[in-house]
Amino acid sequence: MLRTLHSGFLRSTELFPGRPAIEVEGSILTYQQLFTRSASIAATLQRRAPVAEPPLTAIFAYRSVTAFAGVLAALFRGHGYVPLNRTFPSDRTRTMLLRSGCTSMVVDQDSAHQLDEILQSMDQPMLVVMPDEVDVVELSYRWPGHTFVGCTDLESPGTWQSVSVQPNSIAYLLFTSGSTGMPKGVMVSHSNVTHFVDVMVERYEINENDRFSQNFDMTFDLSAFDMFVAWERGACVCCPKAKNLISPGRFIQNSALTVWFSVPSAGVFMKRLGLLEANRYPNLRWSLFCGEALPSDIAQNWAAAAPNSIVENLYGPTELTIACTLYRWDQEKSPAECYLGMVPIGMPYPGMNTLIVRDDLTEVAPGEVGELLLTGPQLSLGYWQDAERTAAAFVIPDRHKETYYRTGDRVRRPLGEKDPIVYVGRADHQVKVLGHRLELSEIEAVLKQQPGVDSAVAVGWPVTTSGANGVVAFVTGTKVKEGALRDSVAATLPAYAVPREIKVLTQFPLNMNGKVDRRALCSMLEAEL
Amino acid sequence: MRRITADEIRKFILSRLQGQLEAKGLSPSSVPDDFDLLTEGVVNSMGMVELVVAVEQQFATRLDFEELDPENLTIVGPLCKYIEERSGTGNLAGHEGMLGRL
Numbered sequence: 221m222l223r224t225l226h227s228g229f230l231r232s233t234e235l236f237p238g239r240p241a242i243e244v245e246g247s248i249l250t251y252q253q254l255f256t257r258s259a260s261i262a263a264t265l266q267r268r269a270p271v272a273e274p275p276l277t278a279i280f281a282y283r284s285v286t287a288f289a290g291v292l293a294a295l296f297r298g299h300g301y302v303p304l305n306r307t308f309p310s311d312r313t314r315t316m317l318l319r320s321g322c323t324s325m326v327v328d329q330d331s332a333h334q335l336d337e338i339l340q341s342m343d344q345p346m347l348v349v350m351p352d353e354v355d356v357v358e359l360s361y362r363w364p365g366h367t368f369v370g371c372t373d374l375e376s377p378g379t380w381q382s383v384s385v386q387p388n389s390i391a392y393l394l395f396t397s398g399s400t401g402m403p404k405g406v407m408v409s410h411s412n413v414t415h416f417v418d419v420m421v422e423r424y425e426i427n428e429n430d431r432f433s434q435n436f437d438m439t440f441d442l443s444a445f446d447m448f449v450a451w452e453r454g455a456c457v458c459c460p461k462a463k464n465l466i467s468p469g470r471f472i473q474n475s476a477l478t479v480w481f482s483v484p485s486a487g488v489f490m491k492r493l494g495l496l497e498a499n500r501y502p503n504l505r506w507s508l509f510c511g512e513a514l515p516s517d518i519a520q521n522w523a524a525a526a527p528n529s530i531v532e533n534l535y536g537p538t539e540l541t542i543a544c545t546l547y548r549w550d551q552e553k554s555p556a557e558c559y560l561g562m563v564p565i566g567m568p569y570p571g572m573n574t575l576i577v578r579d580d581l582t583e584v585a586p587g588e589v590g591e592l593l594l595t596g597p598q599l600s601l602g603y604w605q606d607a608e609r610t611a612a613a614f615v616i617p618d619r620h621k622e623t624y625y626r627t628g629d630r631v632r633r634p635l636g637e638k639d640p641i642v643y644v645g646r647a648d649h650q651v652k653v654l655g656h657r658l659e660l661s662e663i664e665a666v667l668k669q670q671p672g673v674d675s676a677v678a679v680g681w682p683v684t685t686s687g688a689n690g691v692v693a694f695v696t697g698t699k700v701k702e703g704a705l706r707d708s709v710a711a712t713l714p715a716y717a718v719p720r721e722i723k724v725l726t727q728f729p730l731n732m733n734g735k736v737d738r739r740a741l742c743s744m745l746e747a748e749l
Numbered sequence: 750m751r752r753i754t755a756d757e758i759r760k761f762i763l764s765r766l767q768g769q770l771e772a773k774g775l776s777p778s779s780v781p782d783d784f785d786l787l788t789e790g791v792v793n794s795m796g797m798v799e800l801v802v803a804v805e806q807q808f809a810t811r812l813d814f815e816e817l818d819p820e821n822l823t824i825v826g827p828l829c830k831y832i833e834e835r836s837g838t839g840n841l842a843g844h845e846g847m848l849g850r851l
Contacts, residue, residue, distance in 0.1 A: 463787065466794045467819040489798045494813035674799060696799050698806040726765065726803075727796030734794065 222384060224410045225391040226295040228417065228452030229255075236428050236454040242288050243475065244434075244459040251454070254289060259377035261293035261351055265324055267375050268367060269297075269347050273323040276393055279438065280304040280313070280338070281328035283459050286351050287438060290326035291447065298383030299324075300390030300407075303438035306330065307462070308732060310337040316395045316403055317342070320604065328352050339363055349374075387411035393604055394441050396538050405604030406441075412541040413444060415597040419569050420449045424479065424506050428454035431475060435465055435482045439732070441538045442510055445481055455479075469495035472504070480504050480526070483511040485734060487518040501526040510534035510543050512735060513643055513661075514563040519549045535565035535643070539613065539625045541598035544572050547640050557640060560665035564640035565631065572596035574641065575624055576633040581617040584633050589644050592631045593617070593624035600625075630659070649738075651680030652687030656716050663691060663719065666712050670705055673697040677728065677736050678719060681745050693719035694741055700724050753808050753836040755829040761807055762800060762829070766791055782826025797823055810836060 229251075232241070237252035249257070265277060277294035279301050281287035294301035302320045304313050313334070317325070323344050327335065329352035339346065346366040350356060356368035391410045395403035420426070432450040434457045436443035450457045458475040460468060465482075466489050472480065480501075487509065490496050504526040509519075514533045523531045536543035547566025557564050568574050575593040576584050584590035593615075602610035614623050630650060632642040645661035652658070660678040667676035674697045680688030695705070702722045710718045729740035763770065763777035769791045770777060786792045792800060805812055812835060814822065821827035 461820070463823065464819045466787075466797055467814055467817070467822050469815055470819065485795070489794065492798045492802055494811065495815065674802060675795075696795075698803050726769070727792060727799050730793050730795060736795075 223387065223414050224295070224385045225413050225417075225448055226292060228448065229292060232428075232451055232454040239428055239454055240456040241451065242285070242457045242459065244283060244285055244288065244457075247285065249285060249288075254285075254292070256377045257285065257289040257351070258292035258296055259380040260374045261289055261326060261349055262296035263375035263377060263380040264349050264369055264373075265293060265297050265299075265326075265347070266381060267379070268349075268369060269324045270345060274321045275299050275390065276302050276320055276322045278302045278304055278317055278320060278322040278325040280306065280325055280331045280334075282306050282331060282437070283462060284328040284330070284352075286326065286328035288447070288457070288459075289351065290328075291438065293326060295385075295391065296380060296383075298385050298389075300392050302393045302395075302405075303443075304331075305437055305439040305732075306334055307437070308439070310334050312403070312732075314338050314341060316405075319395075319403070319405060320393055323347060325349070326351070335359065336362070339366060342366070385410060387414075388601070390601065392441075392444065394439070394538055404606060404609060406538045407601035407604050408441070408538070408541055409601055412598050412600055413448060415571065416445075416541045416543070416569070417448050417452050419571075420445065421452050424449075426450070426453040426455055426479070430455035430478045430505070432457050432479045433468075433472070433475075433477050433481055434459040435468070435486065440511070441542050442481065445508075445542050450479075467493055467495065469493075469500065472501050476503055477501075478503055478505045479508070480506065480529070481508040481510070483734060484509045484514040484518055485512065487522050488515070491518060491521055496521040496525040498524045499527055502528050504529035507531045508534055510536070516555060516558040516561050516563050519554070519563050520551065523549060523551055533563045533565060536598075537625070537627050537629075539600050540572075540594050540627070541600055544569050544594055544596070544598050545574070545641060557642070559632070559642045559644070560662060561668070562643060562665075564642045566640045568594065568596070569598070572598060573622075575617065575620070576631060576641075577617065581615065586633050586635045589630055589632050591647055592627045592629045592641070594627065595622040595624045599623065651691075653680060653690060653716050655686075656714070658691070658717055660691070663693065663709075663713060663717055666709055667693055667695055667705070667719075667722075670700075670708055672700045673705070675728065675736075677738065677741060679738060679742055679745070681742070683742075690720040691717060692745060693722045694725055694728065695722060696725050696727060753810070753833060755826075755833040758804060758808075758829040758832050759825065761804065762825070765800065765803060769796075780825055782824075784825045785823050786825065787823035792823075804832060808836070 233251040233255045240248045241251040241254040242249050277299040279290040291301045324347045326349045349369045351371050353370040356370040359368045388409045390407050391413050393405045395405050432446050434446040460471045464471045507526050507529040531549035533547045534543035535545045545565045545568050547564045576590040613626050628647045630644040645659045649660040663678040664676045673695050676695045678691050678693045681692040682689050729737040731737040817831045
């Protein structure tokens with residue numbers, strides 16, 4: 221059998237047919253059961269799909285059995301999967317669907333309510349497979365141009381025909397927020413993800429007794445870790461309800477998780493809610509964080525709360541397949557390696573190579589800060605039907621032969637070969653204020669150290685053609701006094717870096733992936749003009 | 750320690766969220782007990798946590814949410830009741846609290 225993203229699942233189904241593959245919505249499905257369900261959907265797609273279509277199937281489903289079965293079904297039929305998310309505005313979902321060109325879609329029960337809005341501008345006839353619906357008559361009546369298949373019309377799993385898949389074909393097409401507002405579809409191939417999966421299962425010695433958290437929505441590529449690293453070795457994927465994400469203490473305990481993977485914010489929330497007391501999660505073997513900078517106090521607290529686990533900080537943009545550098549936390553030695561209270565991003569994965577460069581793509585000296593570029597087997601295929609943006613981000617630097625991806629992240633080049641790479645900030649969070657180059661993350665770090673401040677975000681404002689005239693900061697916290705806060709910050713930062721205004725908010729606006737939405741903050745400032 | 754009543758907590762929480770509630774056409778007094786602050790879009794997950802921290806600071810206490818069903822964490826009635834109950838049992842975790850170790 222050719223190595224593909226789903227070949228691990230198929231092998232585990234042969235080896236461990238009766239072991240649990242997923243726990244979701246209060247039900248447990250074994251490998252055999254999930255295989256049967258997925259093969260049945262795959263067979264239906266094969267039989268009913270329009271003749272000419274791109275090799276992509278959309279999965280419009282959320283934290284449900286159908287979501288997982290849909291992903292596998294897309295792969296089983298030789299397609300890449302395109303995850304859609306009903307918690308996104310339906311306009312955005314429609315844009316993603318249109319841009320992907322998908323004409324087949326698997327929809328779960330709770331996402332079906334949005335179908336009327338999603339289908340509005342679909343000129344192409346769509347095949348909509350709805351394994352949770354008995355009755356699709358009304359939908360078929362309302363949308364005569366499209367084909368709807370309910371659960372009673374699904375094909376038998378035995379009719380699924382295995383398809384040979386090339387390693388460089390698309391395994392998933394994932395739309396990232398894209399700083400310009402227009403979502404970009406990142407094409408990630410089977411060989412990209414299988415390289416990642418191989419590195420992970422070996423490093424973490426995953427086995428059939430492991431139980432993984434599945435905290436990430438499928439529209440966040442980190443969810444591919446949860447599914448495919450677990451299924452590669454017969455482990456179980458435990459998917460909590462969306463609400464549990466704020467307070468997952470019980471979920472970790474009741475589900476007897478052994479592998480935890482989340483954004484660091486989950487740890488921040490848990491610390492605030494008193495859920496990171498020493499030895500609370502003794503079953504965890506691995507505690508993994510990715511998706512944003514990991515604060516060192518969270519790493520420290522988590523390591524104490526899950527004392528039998530190893531804490532690792534993973535880093536990587538979607539374009540480099542889930543994660544491509546990592547750092548192992550060490551309670552003794554790591555605090556000294558942190559920068560601005562953030563844990564280093566560590567070393568590249570085996571096979572991946574880094575380059576840390578100036579604006580002209582020439583390498584910076586050891587110890588200096590530059591943009592991080594990476595290449596290797598996890599370098600994705602680029603952006604779907606967007607040669608221009610692919611060419612801008614996937615570059616061949618002078619005197620190099622390989623294509624590198626420009627991460628837009630600023631890091632410090634290590635002095636020694638065994639030293640970790642340290643994350644400094646986003647390239648686009650670096651602003652020129654009156655000619656001075658400023659790292660906004662540094663201002664944020666200083667603000668966060670002040671008493672009463674919980675989180676802080678700084679933006680260059682007002683914006684000028686050459687950068688910004690100053691900085692405006694936003695903080696959340698309790699009993700924060702703007703004047704006193706500015707005075708204490710002024711004692712640490714040079715005058716041009718001191719925020720001209722500090723706004724206290726009850727909460728930050730968050731973007732689709734739960735990260736602070738800086739553009740929304742700037743819109744607030746614009747609205748004041 | 751004085752027991753904090755669910756009513757006091759409710760008043761504090763809803764007055765703190767007054768701006769967000771008004772943006773949704775609601776007033777603090779019209780919010781029913783089964784109102785879900787998160788799913789109704791009044792707060793996001795980060796706002797929820799900020800809210801808990803604000804309650805802790807307002808009432809000089811440290812809360813432990815171990816026993817609260819996450820399903821209920823964001824629903825006004827059960828949340829306030831939970832905090833009331835915890836404040837009455839002396840089970841307010843004192844570690845790292847504003848008052849230090851109690």
